[in-house]
Amino acid sequence: MVVVGAGECGTRAAFELREAGWNGPITLVGAEHSRPYERPPLSKYVLTGSEGNVEPPALYEDGALRDAGIEYVAAATVTGVDREGHEAVLADGRRIPYERLLLATGASARRLPVAGIEAGGVHYLRSRADAIVLRDRLRPGARIGVIGAGFIGLEVAAAAAARGCAVTVIEAAPRPMSRAVPAAIATAVADRHRQAGVDLRCGLAMERLTRQDGALLLELGAPREAPGPAVQRLPHRRGWSGPAAEPHTYTVPRPSEALPLAFDTVVAGVGAVPETALAEKAGLAIDNGVRVDDRLITSDPDIFAAGDCCSFPHPLYGGRRIRLEAWRNAQDQGRAVARNMLGDGRPFAAVPWFWSDQFDLTLQIAGLPDAAAREVVRDRPDGVTIRFGLGDDGRLLYAAAVGTGNAVAKDISLAEILIARRAVPDPAPLTDPAVPLKTLLRQAPS
Ligand SMILES: Cc1cc2nc3c(=O)[nH]c(=O)nc-3n(C[C@H](O)[C@H](O)[C@H](O)COP(=O)(O)OP(=O)(O)OC[C@H]3O[C@@H](n4cnc5c(N)ncnc54)[C@H](O)[C@@H]3O)c2cc1C
Structure with a gap:
């Protein structure tokens, strides 16, 4: 073997x-x-x-x-x-x-396909060796530009902010983590970044990167796919786990946003x-x-x-x-x-599960968010909202939530079992925080 x-x-x-x-x-x-x-x-x-x-x-x-x-x-x-x-x-x-x-x-790590990259200075994060080099760049006060507000980009941004860097994140899509996370969760995470002083800018793409007097100058433009006038409707890029989703609106940058930004270090988190x-x-x-x-x-x-x-x-x-x-x-x-x-011959059917830690927040997703036809929510008394995605037939296809520490782990893990059992839960108890999710397991075939 x-x-x-x-x-x-x-x-x-x-x-x-x-x-x-x-x-x-x-x-x-x-x-x-x-x-x-x-x-x-x-x-x-x-x-x-x-x-x-x-x-x-x-x-x-x-x-x-x-x-x-x-x-x-x-x-x-x-x-x-x-x-x-x-x-x-x-x-x-x-x-x-x-x-x-x-x-x-x-x-x-996917490489940045933009002009001026030969200026060097762009960091990627995939290996231990990458992390050791990047860590050394995250000094207090350093100007860090992060290209891409996906999981890696935002985790790097959170780490850099925690180390006292001045952090700017540039994202081409209209919102962070658009490929894999329901919008409401992405908004909560974006708010946390802004609260920590991260300058998070969406709907803008990197045009050119040059080096001048020791700094990296980043020129911004509309996302590369967007031709012509001020507002374009564009198909969303293929997701981390699936096919194209709904179209989005991109805007071209205002003149102030089109000014080059100066950074000591640029990190690209534009997918793998x-x-x-x-x-x-x-x-x-x-x-x-x-x-x-x-x-x-x-x-x-x-x-x-x-x-x-x-x-x-x-x-x-x-x-x-x-x-x-x-x-x-x-x-x-x-x-x-x-x-x-070794010849077992069993189909692989585990429920997809993902987590990300940013500042004091942990987000968890079980299932595939882009598979659902509609979303229902369970607002818990502790302020945590669990979002459930249902198919046309009412089948539970994903559950996603964000919270501090371990706040969301138990509910997401119960939802994961329901997804694996192809449960078609009644939306009333699913969304009622007074009904423990566990009780729905009894109604779902094992
Ligand atoms: C910075 C970072 C943070 C992450 N955080 C999270 C997270 O919070 N939550 C989450 O769910 N997932 C996270 N992930 C994703 C998770 O780490 C990966 O999904 C997982 O590591 C994939 O494992 P793998 O073995 O398939 O691939 P890898 O871990 O990429 O391992 C593949 C190995 O194969 C070696 N290799 C490739 N080609 C050859 C060859 N021809 N010959 C010999 N060796 C070869 C590579 O060098 C590498 O060591 C993160 C990933 C990164 C990079």
Whole structure:
């Protein structure tokens, strides 16, 4: 069993292969130099922590790989797959034979496609190495420009503000996190950023970035897709997890907004691109990621793919093909794919789940927000609002909420069970905060 990519998914899969009873050799190949680590802390406490607290947690305890009999080949890139000979080929020419191969190659930060970028100074955040360099730039008083108000951009903005930087966020869409989060939740998060002094500007795109007297000058314009006059209606970009949504209105910048902004550091958080180069070279089918079936098998029956790099049909959403960039999905698919590599043959059907921490707020989403036909809300007496998305047939398709600390975790996790059971809850008790959500579980088929 050979696993390419020692991130969340690949590492989890390697351990699961052993736990599921595979007695033969397991090889885990990872391109990064460091020991496999958790990625989500990179945009959270790795950026804000004190000097002694900058390492992301390792994915396993010391000695665990050795104890499990997993051979870890670090700082090695798989550059080819000899499908006929069943061998993974490393950049240094080494060849590792496989019976079954897993591609868990993840994703990389999307690069900014704008003029003047050769001026340099743009930071991205995907790896431990990126975080260590960026952390050093977040000094009190530093002028930090963040391009993109998605999860990574906003988490970086929150970390930078917490460290006393002067932070400006530029977002092309009319609101933050437009790809994955219901509007009301995005508004609450945006308010929190503005309250903390973050200058959050939406409906504007980066035009050009140049360097002048040690500063980076950022020129703004209307979003690149918007031609001509003052107001345009444009189709929304493809989401992190699905197809196009409703059109939005973009406005061209007022003259004051069109003035260049000066920054010491610019960070781009403009999405991630699935790492498909190896799969493409091997001639595997690609479709917004490495294309797999519901058992996470690629177009080659001996090669599997899982985690951020793959797109798969989701049975809870009518078989719609999605690609998730989410920590828990990487774990869930890591476990599921290991068992399927050993012949389990079970469809992958876990409910998508995502969280983000910004300042003292945690937002959580179970399910797919863009799948719902309408939204109903439960206003809890503690001020937290849980938003539920229902399909045309009344089926619960998502639940989302934002709150401090652990305030939303329990309700979202109960909603997740309802989504998994394809529950069609009566909206009256669903929205009534006096009715514990738990009681709805009794009415939903298990
Ligand atoms: C800064 C940051 C913050 C995040 N925060 C959250 C969060 O709050 N909540 C949430 O749900 N998700 C979050 N995520 C997303 C989550 O971390 C990812 O979904 C998860 O790490 C995906 O795991 P993966 O194993 O599929 O891919 P990755 O973690 O990207 O791992 C893939 C690994 O494969 C290696 N690799 C690629 N190609 C090759 C090759 N040819 N040969 C050898 N090795 C190769 C790469 O170097 C990499 O180490 C965050 C991500 C980032 C970057």
